[in-house]
Amino acid sequence: MPDTTRTAPRHGGGVHNLDDILAFEQTPWQQQLPAHNTYDLLCQACERQPGKTALRFVLTGDVDAAEFTVDYRTLKRRVTQAANAFHRAGIDKGKAVTLLLPNLPQTHFALLGAQAAGIASPVNPMLEVDYLAAIVNETGAEALVAFAPVPDSDLWDKAMEVVDRCPAICTVFVVSAAPYVGTAKGLMLKAMYATARRPARRDVAVIGFDAALERERHDMLASGRHIGASDICSYFHTGGTTGLPKVAMHTHLNETFVACMLNVLEPRPSVVLCGLPLFHVNGAMVTGLAAFCGGWEVVMLTPAGYRGKNVMSNFWRLVERFRASSFSGVPTIFAALANLPLAGADIRSLRYAFCGAAPLPGEVARRFEAVAGIQLCEGYGLTEGACVSSVNPVQGGRRLGTVGLRLPHQQLAAWRIDSAGNATGACGIGEIGVIGVCGPNIFPGYLREQDNRGIWLKPGWLNTGDLGYVDQDGYLHLTGRAKELIIRGGHNIDPAMIEDALLRHPAVAMVAAVGQPDAHAGELPVAYVTLKTGAAATAEELVAAAAALVPERAAVPVRVAILPQMALTAVGKVAKAELRMRAAEHVFERILGDSGIAARVCVRADVKRGTVALVSCAASQQGRVLELLGRYSMPVDFAA
Template sequence: MPDTTNDRGTRTGGIRTQADIDEFERTPWQEKLPAQNTYELLCRACDSHPDKTALRFVMTGEADAPEFVIDYATLKARVTQAANAFHRAGITTGTAVALLLPNLPQTHYALLGAQAAGIASPINPMLEVDYIAAIVNETGAQALVACAPVSDSALWDKAVAVADRCPSVRTLFVVSAAPYLPAAARARVDAAFDTASRPCRADVKMVGFDQALAAEPSDTLVSKRRILATDICSHFHTGGTTGLPKVAMHTHLNEAFVASMLKALIPSPNTILCGLPLFHVNGAMITGLAAFHGGWEVVMVTPAGYRGQGVMPNFWKLVERFRATSFSGVPTIYAALADLPREGADIASLRFAFCGAAPLPAEVARRFEAAAGIPLYEGYGLTEGACVSSLNPPQGERRLGTVGLRLPHQAIGVWKVDGSGHAIEPCAPGETGVIGINGPNVFPGYLREQDNRGIWLNPGWLNTGDLGHLDADGYLHLTGRAKELIIRGGHNIDPAMIEDALLQHPAVAMAAAVGQPDAHTGELPVAYVTLKPGFSPAADELLAAARSLVPERAAVPVRIDILQEMPLTSVGKVARAELRMRAAEHVLREILAQAGTAASLRVGPDIRRGTVAFVQCPAADVARVQDLLGRFPFPLDFNGPV
């Protein structure tokens, strides 16, 4: 398995097959990691090429947007200063720093600096205040890092509200995007912050983040901390769309291990576009720690990533401008790019694209590859496994319809399980079962102990909740997500079967299938689609087409809704929880209307109860509504807003 370089300077050789992984594993993984904590791993990379560009940042996706460049020496200095600033604010081993930030260079400094001082706890700033405050209270974060207002104060006002609601927070670090703006806009932003809201709590100290860093030494950790591999380095929340988010803990070893294995898998040099948010494990690892460990150049396209001004319309031009060699995205991004004209952009530098976070429809992959002229490498991972568990090898065979070979030194098993979710025996090659992972990347558990019930198949083996099989060559095939299966009268229906079929229709751009509650069968399949420009079929026409396209009669949707936009999560995945609530609301409203009640209804999330049906009706109708809707598994709330 020799490692050489071709005439373009790209590393060749490396891991191509399962046999290469087996050979690679003959040396213990402990001997392959330069360091077993994230700070030392970063420092070693920065020291090896201090003058090389680590980050480029643009505020907008426009072709002439000014860029800001940070080299590896500066990256190390800023992360060290951030760690020292957090230490000065009282952050020590086991103490969390909550990050409520968009994608800025300071986000990397805060994320990695918090890990060097204590624990980084990045939080999706688009969540509602109740959810953010719940995460901060659960982690006991003593510092909060937030962004001052740029165009509006919504995110800043959330940060102020969180500081007031969360008694553990003692310091509010303020990150300003003003340095990346033209002089006139900078002055407006500074003036707007002068009049912005402030925490009401007198014991919360507000500190300018950049100013705090400038006051600290950049060449050493003043804490003199000895960072252990088993120390918790980060909290990543997962879920939370319909209930209290679970907080997954990562150790330093979890993240250092994944960064080191990715360096072995992905060719260098690499200039990677960063469009996924850094509060998500994919953004933080693939375009963060792993990229820096590999000595890559990371191009941060706007604070909002792929959703930023001008990014998607100018995507191919951004590839040309920065000579990008790769990028990472989710299926919805690739669906959009498949229909985006290149308009003469030179994208010859682009070598590969990575897809994860959700199953990739075969039709989306085909359309993207035809448009971009490069292979799309699908991988698989989860927050609880520090981001990556398998990947189609960029230097080997990309096998369509699979999520690739397992990460070296991490095992993947497919298991038959009993009724309590414990593994009974391994499945044979080609036999579908529950996917489990075991290795140094597997997290120690969730922060809240009650969330750890039933998550282990066997000691050390994490139950991913996904279904699939391994083929004879070691490639992993996903066949469904246990919690996303549509269960119709005890019959399991894979949503991907419906979605793949609908995407064959020439008018359909995106498709998502979910279970609609049914009093008799439990669930019925329904589908939501968006259309390509220039097409306008009626829902009935699509439903008729589905009857011939969907290969299984029980999986044919009972209803298809055409949407102007597909609801997406903050990382661009289809927001299935929102679609399930929409489907439930449709059914419950229809029942109330057919019964002739005067009730109005909304189905929505509740942080404690999950999905709730909020009802308003005359007091005399309450008993009747309870009788009509009591057959469905949703709490009824007659007091909430509709």
């Protein structure tokens, strides 16, 4: 598909180029938002088309799976009832509700209802209990919405452990899957719940979520609360793999602004598939508030999203079944779909797909578009910017290799910085610098004050930590992530250079390049790969291929490891923190083995200390282990 420029023809409204954004900005943004808090924005959308389907939910990815629907009238009622139930439990302005849930219609009710009552704090339920408890204690949440027991899941036990560790929690709302599984399985789930663990503290009330909602009025907020634009509406945690997660605060303005601006970019009604988790800002905004603001239909693809049973294998058939217009995902999702034949599925309803959360390799984009026959529009955003800061135009003007144009009324620029991280001047067109963003979508800061040190380039301008430049037509080009650079003896290596090169190998499906510890160079590049189904290649062959394909000698990986499955985060991004820990394990075990020490090394994330190497060896060898590994900055512990 050819790239277009700022002279692209106009068609169908929306934004096609930077001139459209500048024209739209002639009216102040304050006059362009229909509401300044998420509850009023939702209510207005629901009142416009009360009978239209807002949510469609399937429990599995089977093409004939039973579906459950919620119209906009019911969505407004359930969100209002959830707000009132939380209010009855003592939640008001400034108090948080933790959501420890998979993707269910009730997750939307709880997320938006908690914002109307106080503050919603959705948390990744796959985190370890230490991290979950740390986040809950930091937010001071007084209520927890938890998923009732189901077979082969530990979410309920995790929730109870969190309650026992978090003294501020006084109410647990229980969301059951029973309404979605049929009579027999529903009875089985109720029996499981009846005998399941309960909080150790007797002062904790445990209440059925659906039943609690039914007891509340649905026509108004019982609190009578006036929700201000600057009120905090949500906490979204970031990271959580190498230390205590940071908790980003969103105001009601941050989220309503992004929801409205996304509908400026794409004003046409859509059916959007939801496969990303709602504890992640992309899932909550793109397939949540923004979709509802535009009157879209959101199809929830199982409680586990893209990870749900048969979702990926049947993806094109699900597009056909629901006549989906669009969906969003991370690069790993598109890499998988690029290798999934249509097999006769009719996907003519699809207009485009969005990719974000991590850099998109150009080869993956080309493979996907060849299969799907639609535009893959890459965007860019951060939790700290309420999800979206730039996106490629979906109605013409997409430019491959970029993450698009800035949101209307949000500024974006590359900056030169000094050694302290402060901006010293704006970069020129095409000049690489640190990307900064400024606008109504930018958060007020992290909940923990020490996390706010050094995050501002200058007043109002957030330091994204990304490197890139803006071209003459306003498109943002990312060139690297400062913290993901592999630094070999002071030489900065962009992992994308290695990844893009190895993706050209015909046997390679996915690649992730990271740095492994080296006593002399600091880091050396290594690559982890997965192979295409039916393809064969050895690690030695791939190292040789990399030597020929990677354009920079210092960037050629010293080692390639072939994995049966790529390490992924709960959102589906490549888990580079985990791969860096694997690389460190490999290096440390080799060093100890070469010195005749029989040892097992497990590099793990500690909630307070960051990354720690846990070594299992004979007590008599511990002194020698400390001597050998003491050349590295990572703390060393010994297994009991």
